Amino acid sequence: MACVYYTASSLDGYIVDDHGSLDWLISRDIDSAGPFSIEGFMETVGALVMGADTYEWIVKNQPGEWMYSQPSWVLTHRPEIIAAGHPVQTFSGDVADLYPTAVSAAGGKDVWLVGGGDVAAQFATAGLIDEMIVSYAPCSLGAGSRVLPIRSEWALVDTARNADFVCARWRRA
Secondary structure, X not given: OOEEEXXXXXXXXXXXXXXXXXXXXXXXXXXXXXXOOHHHHHOOEEEEEXXXXXXXXXHHHOOOOOOOXXXXXXXXXXXXXXXXXXXXXXXXXXXXXXXXXXHHHHOOOEEEEEEOHHXXXXXXXXXXXXXXXXXXXXXXXXXXXXXXXXXXXXEEXXXXXXXXXXXXXXXXX
């Protein structure tokens, strides 16, 4: 079991642009079964934690039934943002208090920090992220939400190319 921050980034370290858009990401070529792919990664995931912005992006851009079968939490002070029928729980405390619950719910599999950078920063500050997997797209955004908006140290353990992306796995240094 690991707590894994799995995300994509522009070359200059942004997850979304300054308009909250992922158009720069979803227009890129990626092999869904290739190295560091989401399909392979999802087989290892037992629970998800995300921020309110990520959840709201999913609801807006992929409406309908909740796309994940794993237990899911949204870090928010606004429980009313959860769409009817979504089996998602909200949490508004210290992530160190949520962590044991998420680990238990993951049933021996990984906990995926879906995003964004502020959520990852909370987990990293608490020393709870074991790995970070980042797929870098061949573009720069100049502004937006940072991948990890805190100072932290990581050790590179693996890299690969997947179509348009350079992918890297990092572990806590």
